[in-house]
Structure formats: C-alpha cells, structure tokens
C-alpha cells in the first residue's frame with residue numbers, strides 16, 4: 001500500500017471502513033446540513049470529507065473510500081496533488097486577487113499560452129478565462145454570436161452544458177436541471193445525437209450526422225446557425241460516445257455553412273479520455289473549445305479557447321468578470337498541466353481503460369442487466385437495463401451505486417434516464433485500488449442484479 005502526502009500527513013492508498021457509512025460524525029454533520037443548506041443542492045454520498053489524496057477520500061469518521069468520481073472529473077491529477085498544493089500556497093502568499101481586468105498578472109497569460117499549445121489545431125489561438133464550466137459555455141455562445149452575426153445555437157439530445165439560464169436551455173434533461181426554472185433562453189435548437197446503443201443497429205456516424213443536420217437545415221436554416229455546440233463524449237447525458245465519423249461530419253458541415261463548431265470539453269478535456277482532448281481521437285479541430293474541471297486540479301477555472309480572429313471579434317470590454325482567471329486558480333492550472341505532462345497522465349487514462357474495460361465487459365457477460373459498456377480512457381460507464389430489454393432501470397442503478405458507497409467506493413450515476421453508472425477515477429489512481437473497486441462493483445451486481 002502506498003502513502004500519498006496530504007499537507008502535513010500521509011493518506012494511505014487503501015479502502016478501509018471503520019464505521020458504517022455514514023458514521024456518527026457524518027450523521028451529525030448531515031443533521032446540521034439539513035437545517036441550513038438548501039434542500040435543492042443534491043448529495044450523492046452521505047459522508048463528509050476530512051482529507052483526500054491520490055485516489056482516496058477520507059471521511060470525518062476515519063473511513064477511507066476509493067474515489068471513482070474525482071469530484072465529477074475534476075481532480076484528474078489526484079486530490080491535493082503535491083505540485084498543485086505547492087503552487088497554490090506560493091500564489092496565495094504572493095497575492096490572492098487583483099482582477100485581471102484591473103491589474104493583470106503573468107499566470108493568466110501563461111494559462112492562455114498553454115491552452116493555445118495543447119488544444120486541438122495548430123492555428124493561432126486566443127483564450128478568455130472564467131470560473132465555471134457554465135460560464136465558459138455562455139461566453140462561447142456570446143463569442144460565436146458576435147463573430148458570426150448569427151443567433152441560432154444547435155445542441156443535441158442528452159446534452160449537458162450547465163445550470164445558468166442560457167446553459168439550462170442548452171442542457172437536454174428536465175429533471176433535475178430545468179424543471180420549474182423557465183422561461184429559458186431562445187434561439188436554441190435540439191437535434192438527435194449519435195447514440196450507438198440506442199440508435200437503429202448499423203447507423204454510421206455519417207448517417208447519424210446527416211439525420212441531425214437535416215433537422216437543422218429544415219427547422220433552423222444553415223445560414224442562421226452561429227454555433228453547433230457538442231460534447232465529443234457526452235458527460236452527464238450518460239457517457240454517450242458518438243459513432244466514428246459523426247463529429248468530423250458535423251465539423252465539416254459547420255465549415256461549409258459558416259457556423260462555428262464548438263466543442264464542450266469541460267468533462268472530456270485534460271487527459272481524461274486518454275488524449276489531451278477527446279476531439280483529438282478523430283483529428284477534429286473545433287473553432288472554439290470550452291474547458292474547466294480537470295484544468296486546475298480542483299480550483300475553479302474555466303476557459304474558452306478559439307481561433308484568434310473569432311476570439312478577437314468581440315469589442316474590448318465585452319468579455320470578463322471579477323474572478324475569471326483568478327491568480328490562485330491559474331497557478332493551480334499551470335501546476336496541473338506540468339503534472340499531466342511529466343507523469344504522462346493521458347497514457348495513465350489509457351491504462352485505466354485497459355484495466356477497467358475488460359472487467360466491465362466480463363461483468364456484462366455475467367449479468368443480464370448491463371445493456372452497454374462504453375467510454376474512453378478514464379471516462380467509462382455501464383448502462384443498466386431491465387433483463388433482456390433496453391428499457392432503462394434507474395432504480396437498480398441507484399441501488400448498485402448505493403451498495404458501492406456503503407462498501408467504500410465512490411461511484412456516480414448519469415444519463416437522461418438515470419440508468420448509467422459512470423467511472424471517473426483520478427488518473428493517478430493505483431492499479432490495486434482500481435482492481436479492488438471493481439471487485440466491490442462485481443459484488444454489488446451479484447447482490448442486486450439477477451444473474452444472466
């Protein structure tokens with residue numbers, strides 16, 4: 001068992017339960033939470049965290065949990081990654097905030113340089129920095145509309161782009177994201193996604209793209225489209241990987257019709273899928289790309305990066321915000337990127353796939369409730385259905401997730417139908433922890449699902 005440093009102490013990389021889940025201290029905190037935290041803020045696990053490092057989360061009762069969630073694909077370099085901690089501490093001591101729009105600092109510029117270097121394509125690029133993924137997506141839409149002089153934004157079934165007013169409109173799923181929160185922003189058009197498991201058998205990526213684009217041409221008009229916004233692998237929507245050829249065909253259509261191809265790589269970016277960005281897998285070069293989550297090792301930072309001439313189309317002062325590109329978050333991002341390069345975490349993500357995918361496929365053979373196993377790199381999922389059908393089974397999905405939680409493994413659910421169990425381990429997780437988490441998952445299926 002390895003130890004990972006977390007501030008002054010080490011966190012042993014192990015699963016260890018010393019109380020029931022949740023233990024007494026977490027239960028006491030849950031009671032306090034219930035009194036003062038708004039009920040609308042959801043909660044996946046009932047435990048409160050005291051410390052986390054590498055691939056392990058330690059709760060206030062001393063239980064060590066294996067982390068297959070990474071705080072929703074954020075701590076890809078591991079929680080409290082040493083270089084990130086050091087960079088953040090140094091930056092906090094130097095200055096915490098000035099506002100880049102008031103008195104700028106180097107960290108912001110350096111992050112934009114790194115984004116220009118790492119994002120797909122070797123054209124001239126520029127970036128603007130923000131705080132959250134939703135804010136980045138909103139700004140990508142602002143930039144696309146300004147640069148093209150058009151208004152329509154095309155999005156896909158199962159898409160997730162955030163919870164602010166504009167991004168709720170871009171997000172597909174009603175519950176819990178949109179219900180009762182309208183009216184929503186206008187000029188948003190939703191078209192069918194390529195969803196190999198649920199599409200008619202044999203539908204190619206090019207055919208799925210033609211199906212989507214026919215809707216755009218008939219209902220929106222190619223000349224009205226400012227942007228086609230897409231997650232190259234859908235995140236909250238259920239880790240839907242489009243058929244090969246789908247993304248290039250959509251990108252081609254954009255090029256021909258003067259619409260911008262905007263990739264939302266907030267969940268897929270920064271080594272998560274086994275390459276720097278998911279678009280890299282098919283050589284797709286987006287006009288604009290949004291990033292967040294994995295970029296800064298757990299500090300809030302997001303970006304829009306794009307073709308320099310598009311980014312510069314916006315008038316001076318048209319983009320910004322008080323905290324966007326905060327110096328502490330920028331220091332964390334630079335340390336994160338250094339760590340990813342030095343430890344080749346894209347490769348680590350591919351190694352996680354090599355460990356997990358065969359075991360998930362074996363599990364699928366063993367039960368009759370796993371309709372599909374999919375994903376790429378360290379972004380993998382199983383879609384859970386009623387035996388012998390493709391009918392979603394969100395109840396069983398919830399039971400299996402809770403069984404994993406009770407055994408000290410953090411797993412998340414996803415999907416328009418709530419029936420996807422998804423795995424997003426930190427890319428630095430040890431092979432032994434990963435195998436052990438898969439053993440727990442196996443046991444949860446054995447206990448809760450009928451054998452196939």
Ligand code: PLZ
Nearest residue numbers: 132133134160161162231235264266267
């Ligand atoms: N685009 C592709 O995955 C955030 C949402 C969790 P923010 N996904 C996690 C929840 O229930 O709120 C996400 C994403 C993609 C945009 C976003 C939004 O990023 O940083 O949560 O605003």
